[in-house]
Amino acid sequence: MSDFDFSVITANWHFLAEGLRYTLQVTVTAMIGGIIIGTLLALMRLSSIKPLQWFAAGYVNFFRSVPLVQVILAVYLILPLLLQFLTGKMIPIGAENSAYFTFTIFEAAYYSEIMRSGIQSVPRGQIGAGYALGFTYGQTMRLVVLPQAFRNMLPVLLTQTIVLFQDVSLVYAIGATDFFGAADKITQRDLRPVEMYTTVAVVYFVICFALSRLVKRLQARIAIIR
Amino acid sequence: MNYHWDWQFFFQEADDGLKYYEWVISGLGWTTAVSLASLAVALLLGSVLGVMRTTPKRWLVAIGDTYVDLFRNIPLIVQLFLWFFVVPELVPDKIGIWMKQDLPYIVTAVVGLGLYTAARIAEQVKSGINALPRGQRFAGLALGFTEWQTYRYVRLPMAYRIVLPALTSESMNIFKNSAVTYAVGILELYFQYKQIIEKTSQVLEITIVVTMAYFMLAFVMNRMLAFVEKRTRVPGLISGTGGK
Numbered sequence: 001m002s003d004f005d006f007s008v009i010t011a012n013w014h015f016l017a018e019g020l021r022y023t024l025q026v027t028v029t030a031m032i033g034g035i036i037i038g039t040l041l042a043l044m045r046l047s048s049i050k051p052l053q054w055f056a057a058g059y060v061n062f063f064r065s066v067p068l069v070q071v072i073l074a075v076y077l078i079l080p081l082l083l084q085f086l087t088g089k090m091i092p093i094g095a096e097n098s099a100y101f102t103f104t105i106f107e108a109a110y111y112s113e114i115m116r117s118g119i120q121s122v123p124r125g126q127i128g129a130g131y132a133l134g135f136t137y138g139q140t141m142r143l144v145v146l147p148q149a150f151r152n153m154l155p156v157l158l159t160q161t162i163v164l165f166q167d168v169s170l171v172y173a174i175g176a177t178d179f180f181g182a183a184d185k186i187t188q189r190d191l192r193p194v195e196m197y198t199t200v201a202v203v204y205f206v207i208c209f210a211l212s213r214l215v216k217r218l219q220a221r222i223a224i225i226r
Numbered sequence: 227m228n229y230h231w232d233w234q235f236f237f238q239e240a241d242d243g244l245k246y247y248e249w250v251i252s253g254l255g256w257t258t259a260v261s262l263a264s265l266a267v268a269l270l271l272g273s274v275l276g277v278m279r280t281t282p283k284r285w286l287v288a289i290g291d292t293y294v295d296l297f298r299n300i301p302l303i304v305q306l307f308l309w310f311f312v313v314p315e316l317v318p319d320k321i322g323i324w325m326k327q328d329l330p331y332i333v334t335a336v337v338g339l340g341l342y343t344a345a346r347i348a349e350q351v352k353s354g355i356n357a358l359p360r361g362q363r364f365a366g367l368a369l370g371f372t373e374w375q376t377y378r379y380v381r382l383p384m385a386y387r388i389v390l391p392a393l394t395s396e397s398m399n400i401f402k403n404s405a406v407t408y409a410v411g412i413l414e415l416y417f418q419y420k421q422i423i424e425k426t427s428q429v430l431e432i433t434i435v436v437t438m439a440y441f442m443l444a445f446v447m448n449r450m451l452a453f454v455e456k457r458t459r460v461p462g463l464i465s466g467t468g469g470k
Contacts, residue, residue: 065444066437067405070416077429081229166301180304193311201300201308208299
């Protein structure tokens with residue numbers, strides 16, 4: 001190995017930072033959207049209406065059985081077809097935008113399983129107590145059950161978000177410029193794979209390691225309620 | 227929708243003289259091979275690391291913990307790129323050139339995916355061993371077993387049974403994760419999927435077929451391990467009486 005050339009990194013840091021920003025944006029969007037849709041799916045799964053149960057179970061099992069890279073590519077190609085069918089116009093979406101959508105619907109399946117076990121961890125009496133206070137189903141869920149479920153599952157939801165943050169690197173499949181994509185594009189041009197890929201690995205490691213330690217501490221703090 | 231459905235294209239001949247459905251089958255074969263080989267690597271190394279993390283030796287625990295932290299906090303695709311493009315540059319020239327020229331891609335990919343999955347397996351093996359009452363180890367030692375023998379004859383046989391459901395889902399995950407190896411040139415199912423789309427534009431048909439193929443792989447793995455679970459269950463435990 002020759003010398004590790006830091007100037008390749010400093011010369012391109014702006015492009016890399018842009019990539020990292022995109023990765024973070026996709027992560028945060030998919031986390032918020034995924035938790036909202038995932039919670040709805042979990043409520044459907046636990047409802048007494050059979051078709052809703054089937055839909056939620058089918059949705060979750062489907063997305064949990066296919067590789068994420070395949071979903072990323074399939075959505076990127078099929079979404080424009082679908083939009084054209086619905087609106088009659090050709091609407092170019094672009095790889096960057098399609099990834100926001102893909103990660104939101106894909107992660108919803110995983111967040112849904114977490115929220116489901118969160119809801120199931122709330123004692124049944126809480127629902128009865130909600131109804132006894134005269135709350136409707138919606139109020140019981142929103143004001144009594146979900147806040148507790150969310151609190152119990154916060155560490156797991158965050159751990160899933162760290163996984164999601166790493167998985168955004170798979171937008172490589174459609175050529176979007178995320179953090180890893182940016183480093184890869186610089187490598188194609190400057191032919192410095194060692195510097196570029198090592199930088200990506202180190203940055204990912206530092207961020208994910210720090211976050212997972214924080215989650216561990218949070219877990220220890222939250223765990224005392226019962 | 228003005229999409230042109232055409233299921234016949236699977237039987238058309240591609241540039242290389244093979245038919246498209248044969249591309250799918252060959253991809254399926256490579257996916258299976260890469261996944262199973264990586265799973266073997268991961269189970270072996272993951273077990274060793276998992277055991278290391280439960281020993282009383284501080285430095286063994288430290289090595290195991292560091293490994294898991296390192297391999298869980300870097301995305302799989304980045305790890306594969308490190309093995310393919312960075313490691314050959316860092317090792318002595320002779321080995322580097324051998325890695326780049328003579329070492330088959332598939333070996334590097336299997337090792338990469340295996341080492342990545344090993345970190346997950348190590349977590350599970352560790353939690354399985356820690357789930358056992360401490361008395362099991364003491365009982366083993368009291369019988370005159372060495373530390374290693376308490377693992378071999380007392381603790382590991384129980385720990386594996388306890389974590390088998392978690393190992394099942396990890397074994398199903400590895401088929402999905404193996405799709406990422408397309409990025410380093412393995413001609414597995416996802417690679418063929420991408421290639422067929424480029425050649426034929428029949429996105430929907432091939433998406434349906436490949437999705438079903440991944441379903442099938444996960445399903446077969448699940449049934450096989452469910453069978454193992456049934457055969458190895460311990461009478462008297464909650465999981466030993468009922469369950470699937």
